[in-house]
Amino acid sequence: MTKERLHDRFKAFFNDRWLVFVCAMWIQSCAGIGYLFGSISPVIKSTMGYNQRQVAILGVAKDLGDSIGFVPGSLCEIFPIWAVSLIGVVQNFVGYGLVWLIVAQKVPAMPLWVLCVAIFVGTNGETYFNTVALVSCVQNFPKNRGPVVGILKGFAGLSGAILTQIYAMINSPNEASLIFMIAVGPSMVVIAIMFIVRPVRGHRQARSSDNSSFLFTYSVCLVLAAYLLGVLIVEDLVNLNQTLLTVLVAVLIILVLLPITIPVLLAFHSEPRHPAEENLLPETDKQESSKSELQIGGSFILSEIEDEKPSEMDLLQPTERHRRIAHLQAKLFQAAADGAVRIKRRKGPRRGEDFTLMQALIKADFLLMFFSLVLASGSGLTVIDNLGQICQSLGYNDTSIFVSMISIWNFLGRVGGGYFSEAIIRKYAYPRPVAMAVVQVVMAIALFYYAMGWPGEIYVFKHFYRAWLWCPLGNCSCLCL
Numbered sequence: 001m002t003k004e005r006l007h008d009r010f011k012a013f014f015n016d017r018w019l020v021f022v023c024a025m026w027i028q029s030c031a032g033i034g035y036l037f038g039s040i041s042p043v044i045k046s047t048m049g050y051n052q053r054q055v056a057i058l059g060v061a062k063d064l065g066d067s068i069g070f071v072p073g074s075l076c077e078i079f080p081i082w083a084v085s086l087i088g089v090v091q092n093f094v095g096y097g098l099v100w101l102i103v104a105q106k107v108p109a110m111p112l113w114v115l116c117v118a119i120f121v122g123t124n125g126e127t128y129f130n131t132v133a134l135v136s137c138v139q140n141f142p143k144n145r146g147p148v149v150g151i152l153k154g155f156a157g158l159s160g161a162i163l164t165q166i167y168a169m170i171n172s173p174n175e176a177s178l179i180f181m182i183a184v185g186p187s188m189v190v191i192a193i194m195f196i197v198r199p200v201r202g203h204r205q206a207r208s209s210d211n212s213s214f215l216f217t218y219s220v221c222l223v224l225a226a227y228l229l230g231v232l233i234v235e236d237l238v239n240l241n242q243t244l245l246t247v248l249v250a251v252l253i254i255l256v257l258l259p260i261t262i263p264v265l266l267a268f269h270s271e272p273r274h275p276a277e278e279n280l281l282p283e284t285d286k287q288e289s290s291k292s293e294l295q296i297g298g299s300f301i302l303s304e305i306e307d308e309k310p311s312e313m314d315l316l317q318p319t320e321r322h323r324r325i326a327h328l329q330a331k332l333f334q335a336a337a338d339g340a341v342r343i344k345r346r347k348g349p350r351r352g353e354d355f356t357l358m359q360a361l362i363k364a365d366f367l368l369m370f371f372s373l374v375l376a377s378g379s380g381l382t383v384i385d386n387l388g389q390i391c392q393s394l395g396y397n398d399t400s401i402f403v404s405m406i407s408i409w410n411f412l413g414r415v416g417g418g419y420f421s422e423a424i425i426r427k428y429a430y431p432r433p434v435a436m437a438v439v440q441v442v443m444a445i446a447l448f449y450y451a452m453g454w455p456g457e458i459y460v461f462k463h464f465y466r467a468w469l470w471c472p473l474g475n476c477s478c479l480c481l
Helices: 004-012 017-028 033-048 052-067 070-075 081-103 114-138 145-170 177-193 212-237 242-268 285-291 309-313 317-335 357-361 364-376 378-385 387-393 402-426 433-450 458-478
Strands: 291-297 299-302
Touching: 004 033, 004 145, 004 242, 017 114, 017 177, 017 242, 033 052, 033 081, 033 114, 033 145, 033 299, 033 402, 052 114, 070 081, 070 114, 070 357, 081 114, 081 177, 114 145, 145 177, 145 212, 145 402, 212 242, 212 402, 299 317, 357 364, 364 433, 402 433
Parallel strands: none
Antiparallel strands: 291 299
């Protein structure tokens, strides 16, 4: 391989949409900071001498910080993606860094409102990480939004279990060290890869091997969840020494890094794409919308040939595909010129395209998802905020095990939600709100079981409620538009 060709391969690797997707997974693997509140709240409560009401106020501050995501979304329209990531890093480090200084008594004790502001700022940094990862990958995978968002949101849910295991390996005698790790760990990861996660015209990089790549990613997700669950069971049954814990965490990190093999194989062990195939798609999503509207005789023709072409056309050679699409376009233009086709220009963006905030606010899809989230997700956040105190009231001393378990089932639910929400649309033509309604019934059953205080309530609640509530709601809010 010549030096010039090797340079081209590295350039293709750096601009590959699968590399962006994998790095976004890594960001999300440490971005679910809010799920660790159940682990750090007992430390804050005991160190600061707070009562349960004051801890609940801190939980509200955390939830508010985790909910205000329109700011990073708006900033993505103004600043480059890496700048938005950097803002999130600063907020995370400053917010939780101040919490650690106060709880570790490195600075004089401060009022409750200072901790509330610090937790709000630190947790709000998580929304910047989520926005950067989702915006970049949804633009790069416009035809696979369901699996992409499901996997990314799943890794955000799993981050609690991952960070808990890393903290167990560190084995710090100071319980406040977990807060320090929350302030420093995600910030280091995001800084390391913030220039990679960005839109890279991924809609022009569709390959026939994408289905295999997604299948491999799903397999890694299942193995990762099963491994973490097995590690938790072993840790609960056997007292592991520090060396073995280090080995288990090393295997965990390898599993998280394993998807990097996909962009490596695509960039260095596959043939480059044919130029004719690259020309089948427009330069940007914006140009795709404007190109599809051709003015003929004062009327507008909306061409959706690329979206509506038969699926078997993707299996043809690039030159043959280009010839057939050009033939279909010519027939449509001729029909329009003869007056047989007259399609009025559609106002505003279509589903799957970029919406401004005001455009989204008047869409029924957006309002449906918004009110569903507002009315349904609050109960889950309440349980997460008070998970540490709930476990202690039931006689459990180690709350980190339950935080990890809720993260694992959350991860599986979100990944599965992304997969099945896409499947019911493509195969059965059911809208995603149908799936959302079904899982909310499951959520109601789990809440009822939990409220009755029946045996194993905390396990049943985590498995059925957290595994299925968040995946359709969180995914649909991003996907239905």
